[in-house]
Amino acid sequence: MKPSEHKQDNALLWQPDMERIAATRMAAWQRWLARERGLVFDDYAELHAWSVQERETFWQSIADYFSVKFHDQPVQALAQDSMPGANWFPDSTLNFAEHLLRYRDERTALVSYLENGERRSLTYAELYRDVSRLAAWMKSEGVSKGDRVAGFMPNIQEAVIAMLAATSLG
Numbered sequence: 757m758k759p760s761e762h763k764q765d766n767a768l769l770w771q772p773d774m775e776r777i778a779a780t781r782m783a784a785w786q787r788w789l790a791r792e793r794g795l796v797f798d799d800y801a802e803l804h805a806w807s808v809q810e811r812e813t814f815w816q817s818i819a820d821y822f823s824v825k826f827h828d829q830p831v832q833a834l835a836q837d838s839m840p841g842a843n844w845f846p847d848s849t850l851n852f853a854e855h856l857l858r859y860r861d862e863r864t865a866l867v868s869y870l871e872n873g874e875r876r877s878l879t880y881a882e883l884y885r886d887v888s889r890l891a892a893w894m895k896s897e898g899v900s901k902g903d904r905v906a907g908f909m910p911n912i913q914e915a916v917i918a919m920l921a922a923t924s925l926g
């Protein structure tokens with residue numbers, strides 16, 4: 757069959773039920789938007805259109821909803837609205853690792869699969885412990901803010917731990 761003869765079938769293959777949709781993080785954020793900001797969207801297309809048309813309001817709502825921990829608080833979410841070249845949260849600072857490692861409980865933080873199919877997971881408490889240990893070792897070896905740390909690693913939990921440990925140092 758030639759590419760021009762390929763029939764495109766736009767039939768929907770699967771759709772989650774309403775209970776599953778209501779349990780998503782996106783649905784929780786939408787309920788928060790309605791409660792805290794008075795913003796209600798009839799469907800995903802309307803939400804998407806708002807996110808594109810009101811970029812600054814959209815991204816500020818994301819930062820607020822997820823309680824992004826800025827060290828220097830932003831005065832505005834978007835200083836220059838041009839793509840490419842947008843200037844997001846100017847004059848604000850944060851530490852990515854600090855934000856991701858703020859939880860220390862037994863909820864699952866990370867799931868990884870090895871090439872042999874083995875599934876491994878870490879809780880937030882375990883992730884924090886492992887990152888802290890590696891960061892302490894890196895610091896004892898002289899790694900500090902401004903240094904570049906590189907690694908050639910597979911996409912497994914140790915790679916995430918290494919990235920967070922290096923990031924946590926500055």
